[in-house]
Amino acid sequence: MPRNLLPVLALLLGTLFLFFGNGLHGLLLPVRGTHEGYSNEMLGLLGTSWASGFVLGCFLAPALIRRIGHARAFSVFTALIAIVALITGVIVDDIVWVALRAATGFCIAGTSMIIESWLNERATNESRGTIFSFYIAITLIGVVGGQMTLALGDATTQTLFLACGIFYCLAILPTTLSNAATPQPLKAVKLDLPALYRTSPIACFGILLIGIANGAYGTLGAVFGARAGLSQSSVALMMSLTIFAGALAQFPAGRLSDRVDRRLVLAGLSGVAALAGLLVVVTHPFEALHLIPLIIFYGAAANALYPIAVAHANDFAAPEDFVKVSGGLLLLFGIGTIIGPTIGGPIMTLYGPHYLFAVTASAHLAIALYAIFRSRMRAPVPVADRESYATMPMGTTPVSTPEASALDPRATAEDISPEGQPEAAPAEQEGERP
Known part of the structure; x- marks a missing residue:
């Protein structure tokens, strides 16, 4: 693999752990909620709340990312997701869970935008298809692997909630330890x-x-x-x-x-x-x-x-x-x-x-x-x-x-800069490292 793609491996590894946590936590909550006797309506609101937070995050998260940079924002969002996962294991309450799922959805939108813009920054026209395919594979392996982890523990205890927190914390490490420069600020799509x-x-x-x-x-x-x-x-x-x-x-x-x-x-x-x-x-x-x-x-x-x-x-x-x-x-x-x-x-x-x-x-x-x-x-x-x-x-x-649309191989030169790499923003060109 070309040398300029090596930083992407660290990002993809962090993505794998992130989606491991997503897959496990997203399945663990309704299973545990069913055991606790929560109503179908409240369990349905878990998904409604998550999706609402995700859609809202697609509009509002870019402002925070532009303010503090990709690396810090990724760490903040992922840490908040880990905290939420641990709280849901400690406070077993349907109303609390619904509120926390909105926060998770918001933060997942933020981390996804960061990952996708970061991958797009590192991709060239020649490597874009390969990186996009790797991203699809990583999301699939992560979600399915996280869901299958449910079979290894007992949903009625705190163990699997702790596992979610561990996966999310592991997601922070690869990008934090990488020395690659962060990408340009996110662009708004009308x-x-x-x-x-x-x-x-x-x-x-x-x-x-x-x-x-x-x-x-x-x-x-x-x-x-x-x-x-x-x-x-x-x-x-x-x-x-x-x-x-x-x-x-x-x-x-x-x-x-x-x-x-x-x-x-x-x-x-x-x-x-x-x-x-x-x-x-x-x-x-x-x-x-x-x-x-x-x-x-x-x-x-x-x-x-x-x-x-x-x-x-x-x-x-x-x-x-x-x-x-x-x-x-x-x-x-x-x-x-x-x-x-x-x-x-x-x-x-x-x-x-x-x-x-x-x-x-x-x-x-x-x-x-x-x-x-x-x-x-x-x-x-x-x-x-x-x-x-x-x-x-x-x-x-x-x-x-x-942000994933610009990474897609079907994106044209009007969507991305020539050679697939947008010009770096002055504030982030040489400064902060992931």
């Missing part, structure tokens, strides 16, 4: 949602609904598993397989969407996700042996939708608007993840835990129907003129910010 809708109605509508479905499942999937009688290890396996199946499905689904109308691919995948969800509702599988296959099909279809919708939007957008389009769609996804858990909790209380998948199936069915409708309203972009598909670090909840 979003225009009405213009984005005119560019691609199905991408806007679809990604909002994808956020609703993924947010509901990402927050309440563990609650469903626990209430359906699955063991703690089976719940961890179920949630991890959802993400892993989605990651494996992205490449073949994306390549198919490069060859046929992406809206038909969206309709087909949404139909598969809706069918898998409806089968869970109708058959009520109470054993992992019967539930896991349906979850694999659900995860493969549901988690492959987001990058295809982004690629479709970019087919109709000007190349220089890539970052603006991706940022707007991410905002819509974040709004959806706020709505999903808020709806899912009461539905589960009224009709039973399996009806969580009635919420996801309704969203996916709406995507399928609207995608078919839109395919009859406008001709697809010719294959030769389409934007190339690329996998994206998107799972059940937002894990990237608008």
Whole structure:
């Protein structure tokens, strides 16, 4: 690996520990909350609060990052996340947890923006695709590894909460010990949602609904598993397989969407996700042996939708608007993840835990129907003129910010400076080190 990429290894190592903590803590809270007898509504608010904090952080965190610099801000955000994780293990109270999840979401947005801008600063046109792929892999390994850690401990004790704190503290060390210069201050991305809708109605509508479905499942999937009688290890396996199946499905689904109308691919995948969800509702599988296959099909279809919708939007957008389009769609996804858990909790209380998948199936069915409708309203972009598909670090909840758009290999020279490295800001060019 080229010498100028060595500092990225330290950052990616810190990212791995950060997402290990995210994966474990995000799954631990609903499992422990279910054991404590918290209502579905309160457990749903954990996801709503996290997503609200994340969306708010995408707007407000850059000001703090510009004020104190990337390295200090990363340490501050990560330390706050660690403190929150430890407090949730000490103060077991649903209202306190909901408030603290908003703080976690805010800080995760800040750390993600720092990581993504930092990686973009170190990337060249030649290495951008490799670094972007590594980032996707790291987020996947981190979240899945953290979730599987749940099976190694007892959620009813403080041990796993302590493990979360350890992972977050470890995330600070690699970048703190690195001697690479910090990147330039974050740039604000102006979003225009009405213009984005005119560019691609199905991408806007679809990604909002994808956020609703993924947010509901990402927050309440563990609650469903626990209430359906699955063991703690089976719940961890179920949630991890959802993400892993989605990651494996992205490449073949994306390549198919490069060859046929992406809206038909969206309709087909949404139909598969809706069918898998409806089968869970109708058959009520109470054993992992019967539930896991349906979850694999659900995860493969549901988690492959987001990058295809982004690629479709970019087919109709000007190349220089890539970052603006991706940022707007991410905002819509974040709004959806706020709505999903808020709806899912009461539905589960009224009709039973399996009806969580009635919420996801309704969203996916709406995507399928609207995608078919839109395919009859406008001709697809010719294959030769389409934007190339690329996998994206998107799972059940937002894990990237608008900063990731500049890191994407599809970003153009109008989005980033020549050779992929923006000019360093005078205040940070030679001073602070990570």
